[in-house]
Amino acid sequence: MSKPVLSARNLTKRFGGLVAVMDVSLDLFKGKVHGVIGTNGAGKSTLTNLLSGDLPPTTGSIFYKGMELFDLPQHRVSRLGIGRSYQKTNIFPAFTVFENVRLAAQALHQRPFQFWKRAGSFADVNQITERAIHAVGLSDKRKIQAFAMSHGEQRQLEIAMCIAGEPEVLLLDEPLAGMGHSEAERMIDLISRLKNDHAIMLIEHDMDAVFSVSDYLTVMVNGQVLESGTPERIRTSDKVQQAYLGYGEDSHV
Amino acid sequence: MNFKITTRNLLVAVLLLMLCALPLFAEKFYVQLFSKILIMGIFAMSLDLLVGYVGLVSLGHAAFFGLAGYCAALLSPQYEAGNFFVSFSAAISICILFALLTGVLALRTKSFYFIMVTLAFAQMIFFIFHDTKIGGGGDGIYIYQKPLLAISGITLLELENFKTFYWFTFGWLIAIYAFLRILLQSHYGHALGGIKVNEHRMRALGYPVFWYKLSAYVIAGSIGGIAGYFNAIQFGFVNPENISWHTSANVLMMVILGGMGSLHGAVFGASVFILLQELISNESMLGSFASHWSLMMGFFIVAVSLFLPNGLTGLFSRGSKK
Numbered sequence: 001m002s003k004p005v006l007s008a009r010n011l012t013k014r015f016g017g018l019v020a021v022m023d024v025s026l027d028l029f030k031g032k033v034h035g036v037i038g039t040n041g042a043g044k045s046t047l048t049n050l051l052s053g054d055l056p057p058t059t060g061s062i063f064y065k066g067m068e069l070f071d072l073p074q075h076r077v078s079r080l081g082i083g084r085s086y087q088k089t090n091i092f093p094a095f096t097v098f099e100n101v102r103l104a105a106q107a108l109h110q111r112p113f114q115f116w117k118r119a120g121s122f123a124d125v126n127q128i129t130e131r132a133i134h135a136v137g138l139s140d141k142r143k144i145q146a147f148a149m150s151h152g153e154q155r156q157l158e159i160a161m162c163i164a165g166e167p168e169v170l171l172l173d174e175p176l177a178g179m180g181h182s183e184a185e186r187m188i189d190l191i192s193r194l195k196n197d198h199a200i201m202l203i204e205h206d207m208d209a210v211f212s213v214s215d216y217l218t219v220m221v222n223g224q225v226l227e228s229g230t231p232e233r234i235r236t237s238d239k240v241q242q243a244y245l246g247y248g249e250d251s252h253v
Numbered sequence: 254m255n256f257k258i259t260t261r262n263l264l265v266a267v268l269l270l271m272l273c274a275l276p277l278f279a280e281k282f283y284v285q286l287f288s289k290i291l292i293m294g295i296f297a298m299s300l301d302l303l304v305g306y307v308g309l310v311s312l313g314h315a316a317f318f319g320l321a322g323y324c325a326a327l328l329s330p331q332y333e334a335g336n337f338f339v340s341f342s343a344a345i346s347i348c349i350l351f352a353l354l355t356g357v358l359a360l361r362t363k364s365f366y367f368i369m370v371t372l373a374f375a376q377m378i379f380f381i382f383h384d385t386k387i388g389g390g391g392d393g394i395y396i397y398q399k400p401l402l403a404i405s406g407i408t409l410l411e412l413e414n415f416k417t418f419y420w421f422t423f424g425w426l427i428a429i430y431a432f433l434r435i436l437l438q439s440h441y442g443h444a445l446g447g448i449k450v451n452e453h454r455m456r457a458l459g460y461p462v463f464w465y466k467l468s469a470y471v472i473a474g475s476i477g478g479i480a481g482y483f484n485a486i487q488f489g490f491v492n493p494e495n496i497s498w499h500t501s502a503n504v505l506m507m508v509i510l511g512g513m514g515s516l517h518g519a520v521f522g523a524s525v526f527i528l529l530q531e532l533i534s535n536e537s538m539l540g541s542f543a544s545h546w547s548l549m550m551g552f553f554i555v556a557v558s559l560f561l562p563n564g565l566t567g568l569f570s571r572g573s574k575k
Contacts, residue, residue: 052457078459090457092450103447107459112441112468119443165459 003066004029005199006051006082006169011060013046013223020046022223023060028169028199033191035214035231036203043223044203045087048173051201052084053077064169079108083167085158087174087203093147097138097157100146102129104164132164136190152183159190163198170200176209188213211235219243273423276416284419288487290527291422294520295429296480297507302433302473304505305514306442307466308449309360312368312501313375316355317348317474318481319496323382325485326394337400337412341482348478349471351378356470360463375501383493393492400486412486422483426520429476433516436472445469506554512564521565529553 004027013021021043028034038044049055051062053074062069064080072080092100105128106119120126133142136156141149146157155175162170172191176184188209194200195213204210210217211231218228219240227237234240276284296318303309324344329335359370382388399412411417436442447455448462456462485491494500503526511522533539534546561567 054457073461074456075459075461078457084457086454086457090451090454092447092454094450095447099443103443103455104458106440106443110440110444110460112444112465115436115439115441117440118438119440122440161458 002029004063005065006201007063008047008051009061009063011047011050011057011062013043013050013055014058019223021050021057024218024220024223024225026201026218026225026228028201030168030197030199031195032215033195033200033202033213035210035217036201036220037205037207037210037217038220038226041222042220044220045173046223047220048084048171048201048203051169052082052171054084075107078165078167081166081168082171083162083165083169084171085162085173085175087177089151089154089158091146091154091157091161094145096143096145097133097149097160098129098142100157101132101160101164102126104161105129105132105166107165128164128166132160135163135193136160137186152179152187155179155183155187156190159187163194168197168199170194170198171203172200173203174205175202176204176206184209273420276419281415284415285487286527286531288415288419288422289484290524291419291426292480292483292487293504293507293523293527295422295426295483296477296504297511297519297523298429298433298516299473299476299480300504301508301511301513301516301519302469302476304508305512305519306437306449307445307469309466309470310364310368310505311371311473312498312505313355313371313373314473314477314504315496315498315500316351316371316375316378317477318484318500318504319375319382319491319493320347320351320378321345321478321481322485322491322495323388323394325400325482326388326396326491329396329398329400331397334398334401337402340400344482345475345478348475348481352471352474353467356467356474360466360470372498372501375496375498379493379496379498382496388491388493391493393490393494396486396489396491399489418487422487425479425483429479430516430520433476437516441465441468510554510557510564512561512566515564515566518564518566525565526550 006028007026009025011021011024012019024047026034036044036047046055050057053069053072053076056071064082069077092103102119102125105125109122109125133139136159138153138156138160141153146154149157159172159175175187175191179187184206191200191202191213202210202214214231216228217231217234219226219234221243226243227234227240272287275287300311300314303311321344324347325340328340328343355374359367359374362370383391388394401408402410402412410421412421437445444455444460444465448460448465452462481495484495507522507526508519509522510525511518511520530546530550533549534543536543557565
């Protein structure tokens with residue numbers, strides 16, 4: 001296998017006495033989706049927050065293309081090429097779809113000193129914006145204010161903002177949460193398309209979706225990695241069956 | 254940019270022309286009153302940049318106003334006119350410095366704490382001038398002659414002339430309005446807007462939020478300083494009242510009155526505030542009740558906040574949508 005784009009080694013995060021993430025290691029490769037599953041409270045979102053720089057790890061290290069990210073502020077991590085989406089939709093509700101995504105695209109080209117130029121007048125930023133909006137299929141909604149869209153569309157917008165920052169790593173925290181069936185299908189389709197030029201970590205509760213789109217899976221329980229491997233291996237793992245999937249021998253996930 | 258001829262644009266043009274021509278027909282008292290309005294308009298716009306566009310409510314904005322004023326006074330020789338360029342640039346530099354020093358600390362806090370920290374810094378400056386002899390203590394300090402705007406002996410503008418002074422401040426107001434307007438439409442301005450709505454997401458998108466806030470705070474502080482400088486030379490007098498939290502609260506009220514997040518709203522709010530203050534504190538009109546003008550002002554502001562959540566400019570934008 002090629003070198004991982006992002007790798008985490010022995011990450012641990014403590015909040016006082018609570019250990020949210022304990023000794024977790026994983027690698028994300030370009031062209032691969034790494035699914036992370038686990039019950040609520042297993043530490044999946046905390047893991048995302050550690051990888052995205054939202055939170056500093058208590059111990060352990062994170063490498064991006066071989067370079068250790070140590071004590072970097074979140075905005076620097078983001079600009080290096082690690083983009084993330086949020087479990088709870090985290091957008092600018094009063095702004096239009098276009099402006100939401102444009103702000104995300106602008107982050108790479110901030111140009112605070114070209115203050116006499118209008119924000120909408122930079123061709124490169126506009127182009128990236130249009131591309132990201134098109135990729136998630138919101139082109140005909142670009143002038144609508146974000147709050148006026150359906151929940152599913154807001155989730156799509158969230159992804160568009162994520163890819164507009166042109167990251168190499170995408171950390172997707174439950175992108176399917178609260179989506180209807182057809183919306184979810186479209187999102188899975190989108191993720192498998194994004195896979196070609198991104199290294200993706202996908203946190204998801206929808207088992208069908210995770211198993212269908214992931215190349216590699218990590219199962220977390222109580223902040224620890226219970227098992228990791230290919231979807232087939234996870235599906236047949238006894239440990240996973242007992243601890244997480246919890247159904248009898250012959251039920252299928 | 255293309256300008257359409259609408260009733261609104263026409264009205265604005267007429268209003269601007271009238272304001273520009275004001276010294277040609279109005280009495281000295283009114284020209285000076287309107288100079289004060291222009292200065293407070295600049296002051297209110299500077300605070301609106303923070304409150305309305307970045308979401309930082311400061312209750313210490315008078316610190317910049319007062320600091321620049323004291324700078325104008327202390328750099329004016331007693332028996333001759335000072336040099337405008339020297340005292341003006343010194344005043345603004347002090348404000349930039351003060352904004353950097355206090356901003357680095359205050360911007361580590363949020364919401365109520367930010368209000369309290371900015372208030373505390375302004376109070377420190379207040380007591381420095383109030384309790385020491387630097388600026389004449391509680392009595393304040395006079396500026397006997399307005400600074401001279403001259404290059405190598407040739408006077409460019411006679412600021413002692415109340416008409417020239419009016420046009421000068423009018424020019425500054427327009428220039429600052431244009432500057433802020435352009436700034437807010439740029440990448441920088443849009444990033445500020447994003448920070449106001451969702452700071453966390455901006456950070457996740459890759460924006461160094463702190464530097465954006467600090468720079469906005471410095472810009473707001475220096476423009477507040479410009480207002481304070483002109484205020485000082487207009488009245489020829491500076492006292493600790495200029496730094497007091499009343500002054501900070503008044504300018505905040507102007508911004509709220511006009512409607513936060515609207516530059517012309519801030520100027521409009523300042524106009525209404527000062528005209529109203531002038532009107533209801535007029536003893537020949539209201540008799541002894543005039544001394545309770547701040548009570549009436551209070552009622553007025555409560556009424557505006559209750560019925561016009563978008564301030565007085567909300568009145569017009571709602572009307573134009575119909």
